[in-house]
Amino acid sequence: MTGDRIVSLACVLIAIAFGAQTRGFHYNGRIFPLLTAVLLLVLSSLLFIQSFFKKHTEQNRKIPVRGDMGVIIGAFAIVIVWVNLLTVIGFIVTSVVSLTVLTLMLDLRRISFNRAVFTIAMYTVVVVVLWYVFHSILLVPLPSGCLL
Amino acid sequence: MIIAGLFGGLITGALPGLTATMAVALLVPFTFTMNPAEGLIVLGAIYMACIYGGSFSAILVNAPGTPSSIGTTFDGYPMAQKGEGERAILTATFASVYGGIIGVIFLLFLSPLLAHIALRFGPPEYFWMAVFGITIISTLSSDNVLKGFIGGALGLLISTIGIAPIGGDVRFTAGIPQLQGGIELITALIGFFCIPEAFNMIGQRAKEYHLTESKKQPGILLTTFKDVMKKQANLLRSSILGTIVGVLPGAGGSIANLVAYNEAVRVSKTPEKFGTGIPDGIIATEASNNAVVGGGMIPLVTLGIPGAPPDAVLYGVLLLHGLRPGPELFTTHSGVIYTFIMSLFISAILMLPVGIVSGRLLNRIVVRLPIRFLAPLILFLTIVGSYSIRNNMTDVYIMLTLGVIGYILKRFGFHPGPVTLGLILGPIGEMGFVQSLLMGQTLPNKWMIFFNRPLSWILIIMSLLSLCWPLFAGKLVRGHRSGRLSS
Numbered sequence: 001m002t003g004d005r006i007v008s009l010a011c012v013l014i015a016i017a018f019g020a021q022t023r024g025f026h027y028n029g030r031i032f033p034l035l036t037a038v039l040l041l042v043l044s045s046l047l048f049i050q051s052f053f054k055k056h057t058e059q060n061r062k063i064p065v066r067g068d069m070g071v072i073i074g075a076f077a078i079v080i081v082w083v084n085l086l087t088v089i090g091f092i093v094t095s096v097v098s099l100t101v102l103t104l105m106l107d108l109r110r111i112s113f114n115r116a117v118f119t120i121a122m123y124t125v126v127v128v129v130l131w132y133v134f135h136s137i138l139l140v141p142l143p144s145g146c147l148l
Numbered sequence: 149m150i151i152a153g154l155f156g157g158l159i160t161g162a163l164p165g166l167t168a169t170m171a172v173a174l175l176v177p178f179t180f181t182m183n184p185a186e187g188l189i190v191l192g193a194i195y196m197a198c199i200y201g202g203s204f205s206a207i208l209v210n211a212p213g214t215p216s217s218i219g220t221t222f223d224g225y226p227m228a229q230k231g232e233g234e235r236a237i238l239t240a241t242f243a244s245v246y247g248g249i250i251g252v253i254f255l256l257f258l259s260p261l262l263a264h265i266a267l268r269f270g271p272p273e274y275f276w277m278a279v280f281g282i283t284i285i286s287t288l289s290s291d292n293v294l295k296g297f298i299g300g301a302l303g304l305l306i307s308t309i310g311i312a313p314i315g316g317d318v319r320f321t322a323g324i325p326q327l328q329g330g331i332e333l334i335t336a337l338i339g340f341f342c343i344p345e346a347f348n349m350i351g352q353r354a355k356e357y358h359l360t361e362s363k364k365q366p367g368i369l370l371t372t373f374k375d376v377m378k379k380q381a382n383l384l385r386s387s388i389l390g391t392i393v394g395v396l397p398g399a400g401g402s403i404a405n406l407v408a409y410n411e412a413v414r415v416s417k418t419p420e421k422f423g424t425g426i427p428d429g430i431i432a433t434e435a436s437n438n439a440v441v442g443g444g445m446i447p448l449v450t451l452g453i454p455g456a457p458p459d460a461v462l463y464g465v466l467l468l469h470g471l472r473p474g475p476e477l478f479t480t481h482s483g484v485i486y487t488f489i490m491s492l493f494i495s496a497i498l499m500l501p502v503g504i505v506s507g508r509l510l511n512r513i514v515v516r517l518p519i520r521f522l523a524p525l526i527l528f529l530t531i532v533g534s535y536s537i538r539n540n541m542t543d544v545y546i547m548l549t550l551g552v553i554g555y556i557l558k559r560f561g562f563h564p565g566p567v568t569l570g571l572i573l574g575p576i577g578e579m580g581f582v583q584s585l586l587m588g589q590t591l592p593n594k595w596m597i598f599f600n601r602p603l604s605w606i607l608i609i610m611s612l613l614s615l616c617w618p619l620f621a622g623k624l625v626r627g628h629r630s631g632r633l634s635s
Contacts, residue, residue, distance in 0.1 A: 003559070003560040003561070004560070004561075006560075007298075007557070007560045007562070008298075011298055011302070014302070014305070015305075018305055018308075018320065021319070021320060022319075025312070025315070025317040025319060026312075026315045026317055027315075028312065028314045028315035028317075028582050028585075028586075029312030029314070029315035029316070029317030029319060030317070031581070031582065031585070032308060032577070032578040032581055032582060033305065033308040033319060033320075036301060036304045036305050036308065036574075037305065039301050039304075040298065040301040040302065040305060043294060043297050043298045043301055044298060046294060047294050047295065047298060050294060068350070068351045068352075068353065069351070071350055071351065071353065072347050072350050072351050075347070075350045075523075075527075076347070076552070079527055079531075079548065080548070082531070083531060083541070083544050083545070083548065086531075086541070087541060095528060095531075098524075099524045099525070099528060102520075102523070102524040102527070103520045103521060103524055106350060106353045106519065106520035106523065106524070107520045108353065122521075126525070127528075130532065134532070134536065138174045138175075139174075139177075140174065140536050140539075141539055142532065142535065142536070143535060143541065
């Protein structure tokens with residue numbers, strides 16, 4: 001199946017799910033999302049049909065997967081852990097550690113002690129400055145935890 | 149004071165997630181100790197520079213700093229990828245200054261007339277304006293219009309999450325109380341634009357640097373200025389469009405830049421070049437979004453109705469200082485209001501040196517910063533930006549979820565532009581649609597309310613033209629080419 005077919009089927013399901021849920025709403029709250037869901041259903045169906053007639057190019061023959069997907073998934077996992085720990089540990093510590101881990105992960109060269117220390121120091125300055133500007137000058141609260 | 153405001157606004161606008169509304173709102177308390185004119189001068193400078201500053205991140209990292217710079221990514225980022233980042237930023241600077249000046253001129257001389265036109269816009273006209281906005285998708289996604297409209301429909305559906313504007317039904321929240329407020333536009337913007345871009349950079353870490361550094365071009369400032377000034381038609385048309393869209397309460401820069409871009413493509417002799425990295429695209433979007441600053445003030449100062457979200461904050465500032473927005477501003481407090489308008493004019497001009505210095509510096513930093521630092525910093529700013537909207541971790545999770553969806557959609561050929569356009573226009577379109585149906589209950593057939601007003605017909609015709617233009621344009625280009633070949 002091509003990527004177009006997968007996405008069009010997913011959109012059809014989304015349209016049906018949204019449309020079905022509108023049954024419990026009053027008229028004024030139902031009409032617009034229902035019409036939009038119908039529009040999405042029609043357009044997605046057209047895309048699904050089009051995918052059978054479209055000339056098969058390398059782009060739409062298969063789901064495009066590039067190299068380094070493992071690194072992307074790893075980076076995303078670090079971001080998820082980072083976000084979840086923000087309100088547990090605190091903004092500054094969690095951000096400095098997560099940024100450092102991400103940078104060292106993306107560095108193609110061998111990790112050295114000096115480079116790690118430089119990275120930690122640089123991110124500490126950046127994060128602390130940003131925290132100070134938001135917290136003390138603009139009075140915008142940032143996530144806080146048991147540490148800073 | 150103006151210079152400080154401009155620098156502050158530039159930095160805020162360049163950071164994804166921090167909007168002009170937020171910047172103006174956050175700095176209001178600092179104006180309490182100033183007299184009314186000084187306070188308005190600083191906030192006006194911040195507003196003007198914030199809108200312009202959004203172009204920096206749009207050009208350098210394909211992530212619009214504000215919703216007003218969505219269109220700047222279409223040609224700005226491809227220019228940066230070709231090593232023309234400095235030229236793109238300078239183009240954005242000159243166009244923004246031009247648009248800002250035109251908007252202020254309209255504010256100064258044409259306020260009563262434009263306010264009168266804005267008053268004639270009712271719910272049916274707002275609905276058709278949203279439809280016109282959606283038809284722009286046919287221009288934005290010329291390579292696959294169907295995918296573009298699917299993206300737009302998805303954006304419209306996402307915009308209905310939360311409490312219905314009329315009726316109060318709680319819709320599509322899956323029992324999550326934090327979703328009752330809906331999906332914030334900024335959260336979605338960061339998710340759909342910044343996260344996929346950060347992941348793309350991570351996937352290309354072997355490149356080491358995100359953008360190619362161009363060779364030093366002596367005299368680039370003067371040559372870019374001359375190139376931009378040669379496009380007077382584009383500059384003037386986009387500025388006027390931006391002012392007019394800004395006059396309409398609730399529309400704002402997020403729509404203006406896309407409408408102007410659409411029109412620039414439509415009238416261009418080489419529409420196929422748009423999206424590949426040409427200055428005309430940046431000129432259209434940046435001139436229009438800065439013209440909105442002046443345009444949005446028109447209903448504010450004449451009728452007491454804010455034109456754009458930052459104007460709503462300025463409305464509060466005026467009240468705080470004892471100035472009642474409306475016609476009496478020009479009589480009872482003429483000194484303050486004319487000082488403010490002239491300060492906007494000066495801010496637009498001073499944006500030139502401030503923008504040139506900051507923009508070139510930022511370009512050099514981004515070009516020389518390795519991906520292993522740039523990508524994590526972008527992710528960091530997205531988390532800070534999405535959290536600071538409502539001080540809520542739910543927005544961060546929503547941003548990441550939308551980011552993953554945006555990344556997947558992008559890999560399958562769906563551009564985030566139409567999705568965000570749907571998100572922007574959804575609330576405007578729904579409010580206009582439902583209010584029109586309520587108004588239409590006085591008619592024999594309630595649906596006729598959409599077709600019995602002259603302004604509505606103007607917008608209907610514009611929508612049909614916009615929708616069908618890519619077909620006409622293709623035939624015109626082919627006809628022109630075959631004509632040249634035969635001669």
